[in-house]
Amino acid sequence: MIFRARYTFKDLREISGFRLKEISEKTGLSVNEIKAIESDSGEMEVSICKKLSKFYNIDTDYIFIGKQTDFDKKLNDYLGGT
Template sequence: MMDHFNLRLENLREKSGYTKKEVSKMLGFSANVYGAYERGERRPSLETCCKLADLYNVSLDYLLRGKEYKKEETQTEESRLLEVVNLFRGKGFEEPYILQLEKWEKLSREDLQELTNHFNWVVYKAEQEISE
């Protein structure tokens, strides 16, 4: 059930910009407790898992199993948008310009088509670089 749990913890901590000691302190542990979770030497209690999920703003399903529980196999539009936001944040863009709704409201249909075309071109270019 908790395969790669320690790696998820490490990844979430790094994405959040915390040190192991900072997380231990935030959770009220001694300095090395959280590090033992990341090394796989200790397993947190359910209460601690809930605190970790809240700290990293993820579900318990994701924290424990590495995937979200879904009644349906298809993702909702909202969950796909959240993945895009998390992708930006994971690459260091906390408040990317592209996610500012007030800017999008000013654009015409033609502007949006132009952005779509440009995005498709950038993706194509990136795929070409990968295949080289």
């Protein structure tokens, strides 16, 4: 099953300040897999989405269903209100 993303994992990585290698080490995904997802994160396998969602501690609802207001608030809180 493949879903279309509303928010990209590249955005989440850049906002949170992680390097590709760090994400690779913590998720078990290769750097090349992560790069491929980040270059076109509009479609990916559910299992990969779950790994990355768990890593970023963001429910897949915030990515796929588009709970934008909740996502934006959570992101704003994470960034310290900036």
